[in-house]
Each structure stands twice: as structure tokens, then as C-alpha cells.
Amino acid sequence: MDNSILFCATVDYHFKAFHLPYMKWFKEQGWDVHVAASGEIELPYVDRKFTIPIERSPFSLKNMAAYSELKDIINGNQYRIIHCHTPMGGVLARLASREARKSGSRVIYTAHGFHFCKGASIQNWMLYYPIEKMLSRYTDCLITINEEDYTLAKQRFNVPVIEHVHGVGVNTEIFKPIPENEKAARKKSFGYEPDDFLLFYAAEFNGNKNQEMLIRALALLKEEVPKARLLLAGDGALQDRCRELAERLNVSNLVNFVGFRNDIPTILPMCDVAVASSLREGLPVNILEAMACGLPVVASGNRGHRELIEENRNGYLVSPNDYMLFSDRLKEIWRSREIYQQLKRESRTMVKNFSLDQITKELSEIYLRFMVEESNEAQSKYYRAYL
Structure with a gap:
């Protein structure tokens, strides 16, 4: 069995966004790196890329074809490690790896946030929990x-x-704070005034991300903080509904729908507060990026946000859809420069535990355990045959 790893996910953009540093790490160890996902993106640090028709929906018939292709890929390449991500990528890769595991392949699955959790619907528990329980085998x-x-x-x-x-x-070298004079100049370059109070949220417009809560909070904020501006980055099915809500609440001039952006590292440091309204999160990258830029955070209370935000230390947590308290927390930050500076400092301090260097260290220790395990097994087989 050669030193090779297969990364599998629903879409290849997942790897471009989150996993290139770890693919690079494997190349530095002298391993071959293969990827299986849908999409046509060219990825660095990849020796071979398989484009297979994985669909997000578990009910798509295309996933049957994807499973068949993935099984052939895995059985034909005899990977030492298979690391799968995303719900459907994790389901198909683990099912397709059953024979390969008998030959020594090791399967790692990263759960980027179980759909069943405290506060999740009974439907989520009934659908997703039995699947994960079965796949754990x-x-x-x-x-x-x-x-x-x-x-x-x-x-x-x-x-x-x-x-x-x-x-x-x-x-944390890309996402980092900028000096106040540069912040003011950058605001002006994007069409804002230096004293505008910029609130930023990057997320797909869907029911879980719940941007309507932020628009309602802004409507309550505007009287006391007329310079408040809400920047909503992203696209999605519910964007038009959010635009209509902003018009009904007379804040459409205060909400900027900036669309999908590739310049988040440029926009974030000029903003004043990161906001987040989602109902469910695993561990949100958008909040980590904001913390790295030294932004205070006001967010809805869910397991992912609770992992990153400590009340009165680097921000505030608010019950989902309590837009009145959400607005009050933003007012507190706006009123007190002292509170604002303290929250900024703590965000930057707390994010160190989630830095790229730290995660590379944690993941490499896991990977090395399976590399050594395989090496020890091969060595044991040799000595048994020799004796």
C-alpha cells in the first residue's frame, strides 16, 4: 500500500476554502494526494483529481453513480488514509471504503457540525442521527x-x-487588524465615512443564516446610531426577502447587499463589529476571520458561536431571534470606546487557539498516528513472515 491519501467532499470548493494547507503538509511528507468531489476547480498540492457527481441532497439519484465511481476509485488505488468531509461526502466515502478498510485503509471523517445537536428539531434527530450512528461502524x-x-x-x-x-x-497573517488611519482611508475607498459604524456578516441567504434578525435589529438601532451600516455579503434564495424586509422597515439605505466577495480580507479589518444570526453552526469560519481582525462579535447563541464568543470578553451572545437585545448589545459597544477596545483585544487573543498553525499541529498529530500505525503493521507482518 503506497503512501497516498484521498480527500473526499461534496464539492471541490470545500478543499480550496479550507484544506489546502493540510494537502500541502502531506506533500511535504512525500505522500501522493488525491481528491474526489464534484466541480472543476484546479487545486494545488493534488496529484490526481476525480470529478464525481456528488449532490448535496441525499435523495438525488446522481449519488448512486457517485458512490459507484468512488468505490472503484478507492478499491483501485489502495489508499492508506481516506479523509472525508461534508455530509454527503462523508456518507458516500465511508460506504465506498468498506472493502478497502479490510485491506488496511483507514477512514477519517471530519464532522463540521452535526445536524442533530442540543436544540435541533426532532426531524433532524430522526433523520441524521441514525445515519451517523450506522456510519460510525x-x-x-x-x-x-x-x-x-x-x-x-x-x-x-x-x-x-x-x-x-x-x-x-x-x-492570522492574512486576517489581521489595521491601524486607525488606514481603517478610515479604507472606509472612504469603499464609499463609507470614517465614522460610519460598520456591521459585517458573510453568509449564504438561507433560513439557517437568519439575516432577517440583523435587519430587524438595525431598525431598532438606527435612531440612536444613525451612522450604523449593515454589510451583508453572500448570495442565496432568501436575499430578495431580506431586501423587501429592509424596505418595509425603512432601513434599505442602511443595508448593503454586497454579494459574493473574494476580498473579505480587505473588507473585514475596516469594519467595526462582526454580527452573526445563524440558528445552527459547527465552528463558523466567518467569526474566526473577524476575531483575527480584532472585531468584537455580537451573535446568536448556538454551539459554534458559544465555542468562540465569551460573554463580556470578546463579544455578546443573544438568544436566536431576540433582535431587541441584539440591538441593545450593539448600542453598548457603540457608546463605550473602552468596552469596544477591550472586546477587540480579546478577540485577537482568543483566536490564537484557532490559528492555522495550531490546527496544522493538531491535525498532523492525528495523521501521524495513522501513518505510524500502518508502518508498524507492515513491520510486524515482515517479522512474522521472516520467523
């Missing part, structure tokens, strides 16, 4: 990215190795 290592999922997995799943890592890592 075909998993050699389960990686969770928040403490709540880690605790749940340890209690409920019979997986040989269950680990907790601090997310996918944020590059």
Missing part, C-alpha cells in the same frame, strides 16, 4: 470541531478514535 477516526459535538460523539458513537480539533484554521 465504518469510521476509524471521527474528528469534531466543537466541544458539544465531541461530547455527544464520545457518549453515543463506537468509533476507535474520536478527536476534537479547533476548526479548520484561520490564517
Whole structure:
């Protein structure tokens, strides 16, 4: 069995966004790196890329073809490690790896946030929990990215190795604060005034991300903080509904729908507060990036946000859809320069545990365990044959 790893996910953009540093790490160890996902993106550090028709919907018939192709890829290449991500990527890769595991392949699955968790609907528990319970039989290592999922997995799943890592890592050299004079100049370059109070949220417009809460909070904020501006980055099915809500609440001139952006590292440092309204998160990268830029955070209370935000230390947590309290927390930050500066400092301090360097260290220790395990097994077989 050669030194090779297969990374599998639903779409290849997932790897471009989150996992290139770890693919690079494997290349530095002298391993071959293969990728299986849908999409046509060219990825660095990849020796071979398989484009297969994985669909997000578990009910898509294309996933049957994707499973068949993935099984042939895995059985034909005899990977030492298979690391799968995303719900459907994780389902198909673990099912397709059953024969390969008998030959020594090791399967790692990173859960980027279970759909069943405290406060999740009974439907989510009935649908997703039995699937994950069944698939745990075909998993050699389960990686969770928040403490709540880690605790749940340890209690409920019979997986040989269950680990907790601090997310996918944020590059603190790219996402970092800028001096006040540069911040003012950058605001002007984007059409804002230096004293505008910029609130930023980057997320797809869907029911879970819940941008309507932020628009309602802004409507309550505008009287006391007339310079408040809400920047909403991203696209999605519910964007038009959010635009209509902003018009009904007479804040359409204060909400900027800036669309999908490739310049988040430029926009974030000029903003004043990161806001987040989602109902469910695993460990949100958008909040980590904001913290790395030294932004205070006001966010809805969910397991991912609770992992990153400590009340009165680097921000505030608010019950989902309590837009009145959300607005009050923003007012507190706006009123007090002292509170604002303290929250900024703590965000930058706390994000160190989630840096790219830290996550590379945590993941490499997990990978090395399976590399050494395979090497020891091969060595044992040699000595048994010799004796």
C-alpha cells in the first residue's frame, strides 16, 4: 500500500476554502494526494483529481453513480488514509471504503457540525442521527470541531478514535487588524465615512443564516446610531426577502447587499463589529476571520458561536431571534470606546487557539498516528513472515 491519501467532499470548493494547507503538509511528507468531489476547480498540492457527481441532497439519484465511481476509485488505488468531509461526502466515502478498510485503509471523517445537536428539531434527530450512528461502524477516526459535538460523539458513537480539533484554521497573517488611519482611508475607498459604524456578516441567504434578525435589529438601532451600516455579503434564495424586509422597515439605505466577495480580507479589518444570526453552526469560519481582525462579535447563541464568543470578553451572545437585545448589545459597544477596545483585544487573543498553525499541529498529530500505525503493521507482518 503506497503512501497516498484521498480527500473526499461534496464539492471541490470545500478543499480550496479550507484544506489546502493540510494537502500541502502531506506533500511535504512525500505522500501522493488525491481528491474526489464534484466541480472543476484546479487545486494545488493534488496529484490526481476525480470529478464525481456528488449532490448535496441525499435523495438525488446522481449519488448512486457517485458512490459507484468512488468505490472503484478507492478499491483501485489502495489508499492508506481516506479523509472525508461534508455530509454527503462523508456518507458516500465511508460506504465506498468498506472493502478497502479490510485491506488496511483507514477512514477519517471530519464532522463540521452535526445536524442533530442540543436544540435541533426532532426531524433532524430522526433523520441524521441514525445515519451517523450506522456510519460510525465504518469510521476509524471521527474528528469534531466543537466541544458539544465531541461530547455527544464520545457518549453515543463506537468509533476507535474520536478527536476534537479547533476548526479548520484561520490564517492570522492574512486576517489581521489595521491601524486607525488606514481603517478610515479604507472606509472612504469603499464609499463609507470614517465614522460610519460598520456591521459585517458573510453568509449564504438561507433560513439557517437568519439575516432577517440583523435587519430587524438595525431598525431598532438606527435612531440612536444613525451612522450604523449593515454589510451583508453572500448570495442565496432568501436575499430578495431580506431586501423587501429592509424596505418595509425603512432601513434599505442602511443595508448593503454586497454579494459574493473574494476580498473579505480587505473588507473585514475596516469594519467595526462582526454580527452573526445563524440558528445552527459547527465552528463558523466567518467569526474566526473577524476575531483575527480584532472585531468584537455580537451573535446568536448556538454551539459554534458559544465555542468562540465569551460573554463580556470578546463579544455578546443573544438568544436566536431576540433582535431587541441584539440591538441593545450593539448600542453598548457603540457608546463605550473602552468596552469596544477591550472586546477587540480579546478577540485577537482568543483566536490564537484557532490559528492555522495550531490546527496544522493538531491535525498532523492525528495523521501521524495513522501513518505510524500502518508502518508498524507492515513491520510486524515482515517479522512474522521472516520467523
